[in-house]
Amino acid sequence: MGSRQPGNTRSFALCSHGGAGKTTLAEAMLFCNGQIGRMGKTDAGNTVSDFQTEEQKRQISISTSLLTLERGDKTFFVLDAPGFADFAGEMSSSIRVADATVLLACAVSGVEVQTGRAWEFAEHNNAPVVFYISKMDRENANFARVLGDIKEQFSENALPAFLPIGAEANFQGIVDVLKGKAYLYEKDGSGKFSETDIPADLTEAAASAKEALLEAAVEMDDDLMERYLEGEPISEDELKRALRLAIVKRRAMPVLVGSALLNIGVHQFLDFVTDFFPSPLDRGAEKAILDGEEVLVKPDVDEPFSALCFKVMVDPYVGKLSFIRVYSGSLSSDGSSIYNVKKGEDERISSFKLMCGKDGKDVKDVIAGDIVAIPKLQSTKVGHSLATKGGASHQFARIEYPSPVYSVAIVAKTRADEDKLGNAISRTLDEDRGLAFEKNPETNDNLLSGMGDLHIDIVLSRMKERYGIELETRTPQVPYRETIRKTAEAQGRHKKQSGGHGQYGDVSIRYSPLERGAGFEFVDSIKGGVVPSNFIPAVEKGLREYMVQGPLAGFPVVDFRAELFFGSYHEVDSSEMSFKLATRLSFRKGIMDASPILLEPIMNVEVTVPDQYMGDVMGDFNSRRGRVMGMEAHGKLQVVKAQAPLAEMFRYAIILRSMTSGQGSFQMSYSHYEEVPSDIAQKVIAAHKQEEDEE
Ligand SMILES: Nc1nc2c(ncn2[C@@H]2O[C@H](COP(=O)(O)OP(=O)(O)O)[C@@H](O)[C@H]2O)c(=O)[nH]1
Ligand SMILES: [Mg+2]
Numbered sequence: 001m002g003s004r005q006p007g008n009t010r011s012f013a014l015c016s017h018g019g020a021g022k023t024t025l026a027e028a029m030l031f032c033n034g035q036i037g038r039m040g041k042t043d044a045g046n047t048v049s050d051f052q053t054e055e056q057k058r059q060i061s062i063s064t065s066l067l068t069l070e071r072g073d074k075t076f077f078v079l080d081a082p083g084f085a086d087f088a089g090e091m092s093s094s095i096r097v098a099d100a101t102v103l104l105a106c107a108v109s110g111v112e113v114q115t116g117r118a119w120e121f122a123e124h125n126n127a128p129v130v131f132y133i134s135k136m137d138r139e140n141a142n143f144a145r146v147l148g149d150i151k152e153q154f155s156e157n158a159l160p161a162f163l164p165i166g167a168e169a170n171f172q173g174i175v176d177v178l179k180g181k182a183y184l185y186e187k188d189g190s191g192k193f194s195e196t197d198i199p200a201d202l203t204e205a206a207a208s209a210k211e212a213l214l215e216a217a218v219e220m221d222d223d224l225m226e227r228y229l230e231g232e233p234i235s236e237d238e239l240k241r242a243l244r245l246a247i248v249k250r251r252a253m254p255v256l257v258g259s260a261l262l263n264i265g266v267h268q269f270l271d272f273v274t275d276f277f278p279s280p281l282d283r284g285a286e287k288a289i290l291d292g293e294e295v296l297v298k299p300d301v302d303e304p305f306s307a308l309c310f311k312v313m314v315d316p317y318v319g320k321l322s323f324i325r326v327y328s329g330s331l332s333s334d335g336s337s338i339y340n341v342k343k344g345e346d347e348r349i350s351s352f353k354l355m356c357g358k359d360g361k362d363v364k365d366v367i368a369g370d371i372v373a374i375p376k377l378q379s380t381k382v383g384h385s386l387a388t389k390g391g392a393s394h395q396f397a398r399i400e401y402p403s404p405v406y407s408v409a410i411v412a413k414t415r416a417d418e419d420k421l422g423n424a425i426s427r428t429l430d431e432d433r434g435l436a437f438e439k440n441p442e443t444n445d446n447l448l449s450g451m452g453d454l455h456i457d458i459v460l461s462r463m464k465e466r467y468g469i470e471l472e473t474r475t476p477q478v479p480y481r482e483t484i485r486k487t488a489e490a491q492g493r494h495k496k497q498s499g500g501h502g503q504y505g506d507v508s509i510r511y512s513p514l515e516r517g518a519g520f521e522f523v524d525s526i527k528g529g530v531v532p533s534n535f536i537p538a539v540e541k542g543l544r545e546y547m548v549q550g551p552l553a554g555f556p557v558v559d560f561r562a563e564l565f566f567g568s569y570h571e572v573d574s575s576e577m578s579f580k581l582a583t584r585l586s587f588r589k590g591i592m593d594a595s596p597i598l599l600e601p602i603m604n605v606e607v608t609v610p611d612q613y614m615g616d617v618m619g620d621f622n623s624r625r626g627r628v629m630g631m632e633a634h635g636k637l638q639v640v641k642a643q644a645p646l647a648e649m650f651r652y653a654i655i656l657r658s659m660t661s662g663q664g665s666f667q668m669s670y671s672h673y674e675e676v677p678s679d680i681a682q683k684v685i686a687a688h689k690q691e692e693d694e695e
Contacts, residue, residue: 004075006280006299009369010273011077011325012130013064013094015122016104017112018083021134023049023061025104025260025269026080032191032266033069035356039189039263048357049080053465054458062458064090064311066323066355066371074274075354077371083114085657085665086455089401089434093310093382095121096399097325097371099283100128100247103154107133107141107167107257111149113610113663116637119154124400128278129155129253132269136164136171137259143167147255153635154253159216160209161254161272162265163202174257174265175202176272177209178239183268191263216252217242240275248278280369286327288385288394295394297328299368304392305329307366309384310399312431313373315358316466321373322380323355327396330367331388338374341385341395347377382433404436404449405668406653408456408473411446417469421446424467428459435459442556443477452653478647479601480684481673482550482557484594487512491566492586494578504570505578507531507539510563511590516599516673520547523563531567531579538576539564542583551588552596553688558673560594562587598681599673601646606639607656609664614638616659624648625677643671647680 014022027047031039040046045056049065061082069076079094081087091114095101101122105111122129131154133146143164150158163175165182173184175198182199186192198206218228220242227234246252256272258265285296288306297306311323331338337348353360353373366372380386385395412418425437425448436449450456456473463469489510496503514521522540531539543562550557567582605626607617617640618628626644633639649668656664676684 004365004367006301006367006369008074009077009280009367010074010100010277011079011098011280011369011371012100012102012273012277013079013081013091013098014102014104015081015091015095015115015118016083017109017114018060020083020104020106020109020112020115021260022080022083022104023047025132025134025266026065026067026078028191028260028263028266029069029076029078029270030067030356031263032270033071035069051358054462058458060084062087062090063313064094065357066373068354068356068361069270071270071274075370076270076273079371081118084454085114085117085662086450086452086458087434088114088117088451088665089432090311091118092121092401093399093433095127096125097308097310098127099278099280099369100130102130102132104132104134105146105150106138107136107143107146108138110146111153113665116153117665126250128247128250128283130247130277131158131253131255133164133255133257135259135261136167136257137169137262137264139168141167141171143257150255155250157216157251158253158255159212160257161213161276162256162258162268163205163209164257165199165202171259171262171264174268175199175206176268177206178213178243180206180210183265185262185264187262189261189263191266193264193267213243213252213254214239216246219251220245220249243276244278244282247276248282248284286396288327288396290394297392297394297396300328301330301367303328303368305331305388306392306394306396307386308396308399309377309380309382309386312380312382314427314431314466318360319376320378321353321355321360321375322377323371323373324386326366326368326370326372328368328392330365332365333362334364337389338377338380339387339389339391340379341387341393343379343384345379346389347379349374349377351375381430399433401433402451403667403669404434404451405666406452406456407447407449407476407650409445409476410448410460410471410473413470413472417471420467420469421471424463424469427467428463432459440476440479442479442481445476447476448473452657475650478645480553480555480676481599482552482555482591482596483559483599484511484513484557484591484596486595488590488594489565490586490590490593492582492584492589494581494585497570497573502570502573503575503578503581504573505535505575505580505582506568507564507579507582507586508566509539509543509583509586509590510565511594512561512563513594514559514561516559518559520544520558521561523561525563525565526567530569531564532569532574535569535574535576535579536564538579539583542580543587545580546584546587550596551591553598553685554692555598557591557596558599560591562590598676598684600676602643602671602674603646603649603668604671605642605644605649605652605666605668607642607664607666608634608637608639609656609660610636611638613660613664614640617656617664618642620655620659645674645676646670
């Protein structure tokens with residue numbers, strides 16, 4: 001790699017809806033660059049990028065692959081992100097760490113939903129965007145229509161830099177409008193091409209496309225603008241620099257085109273990356289936080305080393321690999337260690353790896369702008385900032401992940417599986433930030449949450465493959481709660497005074513409802529010592545213990561006050577235990593007399609769908625006891641805001657997908673507890689009775 005410098009680095013994330021051709025384009029780039037002798041196909045499961053067993057089995061990308069291309073004095077880091085909604089987290093983290101985002105739209109299917117999602121992530125990160133219209137060779141491929149969609153849905157700054165020559169079976173090559181040349185390709189996938197003049201029918205379109213790009217470029221520099229308007233010549237280098245700046249500022253979002261499968265236009269794509277994709281220097285400083293203040297981290301090799309871990313992968317052969325983006329300075333792997341700023345821990349490093357799918361090539365030094373993997377770091381997790389001990393101590397803003405929307409309860413198949421569960425889960429969580437795990441203390445369910453059923457399915461098969469653990473899934477239980485609607489008083493008397501040391505406790509407690517969310521309140525209004533003060537804590541403790549399992553259906557009792565107002569005791573026989581038992585008697589009776597009801601969790605749900613599905617989505621909410629709270633238009637997409645009971649939402653990820661042909665996405669978060677309608681409550685209570693009887 002010789003003496004590398006950040007100015008020669010290009011990193012970009014390939015993002016789109018699943019199936020637009022990202023992995024195939026990545027494969028074609030490796031082929032054109034002479035790094036592989038023959039192009040693999042995703043359908044055949046033999047691409048460099050889709051190397052995981054699950055990816056080959058399902059023929060889709062499920063996690064981001066890093067490919068490193070060395071091209072002349074340039075180094076490209078390509079992040080091939082998965083497009084399915086289930087793996088949106090991988091897409092978001094790739095966009096965050098790359099210096100540019102390439103959004104793909106198929107020349108036939110056009111802009112699809114997950115591409116829109118990627119656009120939102122890119123906007124959010126202020127990431128430079130380049131569009132790539134893929135699959136120009138397919139039947140019904142239409143460059144102009146897809147370009148129109150891109151302009152309409154995303155930005156008028158989408159400006160064609162390539163034009164297709166021909167289309168469908170007659171797609172022959174591309175015009176590079178800035179170079180003013182045409183490139184005609186062999187149809188055999190060999191990637192052989194010849195340079196010619198722009199065909200007559202495209203000269204006009206090429207000239208006006210060039211003008212639009214030049215205008216965007218010269219806007220970046222007053223001096224250039226003046227010379228441009230005066231008709232003075234502008235050198236190629238000046239143009240490259242200015243256009244790169246226009247791309248960084250998102251004033252220009254070049255649109256490229258080609259066919260990766262037939263290997264048409266990929267060479268020019270790579271040249272375009274070299275010339276116009278922003279380098280770390282063009283992209284500029286990265287924001288970080290130091291002692292609560294925002295600081296700017298310059299992509300300068302002379303600054304102290306700092307980096308961000310954005311991905312952790314467990315490879316069956318290599319073990320753990322932590323993927324980092326270096327933001328400043330440089331570091332050599334020779335006897336070096338890396339300092340985890342968040343954890344305050346120093347870890348030795350053995351090597352840095354320039355990754356190409358599953359293969360890594362050891363490299364001694366890394367510099368600002370590099371994206372590499374480090375083997376066997378123990379404490380480093382996704383989102384951790386790295387530095388060297390005594391060096392930089394800023395932390396990069398956290399990587400945002402969409403929150404999990406689909407949960408299942410997991411149950412180990414055997415005792416042996418159960419023993420392995422903890423370890424397997426924690427290693428799996430390290431690797432996959434779109435995943436969450438918790439034990440619900442109320443229902444005792446082991447809840448595994450992810451982005452959808454496909455996601456969970458893949459996680460479970462991976463756990464089986466890697467850790468030999470077999471898990472079954474079932475629908476989680478709803479964490480219902482119980483509360484009361486009116487005030488009731490109940491006496492509880494526990495008395496056992498036959499022979500030996502007796503037991504005696506007697507309490508009268510008043511139970512009254514509190515507002516929703518208030519929890520539990522204990523009031524001691526005993527007068528005249530009718531319950532001696534040393535026993536009162538036992539009464540409160542008893543209540544706190546018993547309220548975990550309410551008398552109505554065994555769920556926690558919430559939002560009530562218990563006022564201990566009367567009782568009696570026995571000089572010898574009273575004890576803490578007797579008062580606790582008396583409290584239990586009072587509690588069960590008092591709650592049942594206070595008009596108890598069941599509460600269920602209500603979720604806030606935000607669904608994003610294309611216009612045409614809005615009616616279906618809203619109608620569906622009615623059928624699941626939901627309330628639509630409002631709607632907002634976001635371009636061609638509608639955001640429906642609603643509330644619905646959790647009990648009705650467990651399978652929503654699957655239902656929404658089939659209702660919208662995969663074009664809808666949603667987010668869900670807990671809002672509040674509400675009374676369960678009585679017909680449903682009756683069923684829950686009956687089910688609980690039956691369970692109790694069986695025990
Ligand atoms: N005709 C044609 N098919 C393509 C092209 N690029 C990709 N494909 C096919 O489209 C499908 C999805 O491609 P893939 O690269 O896996 O898409 P990804 O999900 O975006 O990574 C595969 O069957 C590819 O063979 C192309 O340029 N032309
Ligand atoms: Mg892919």
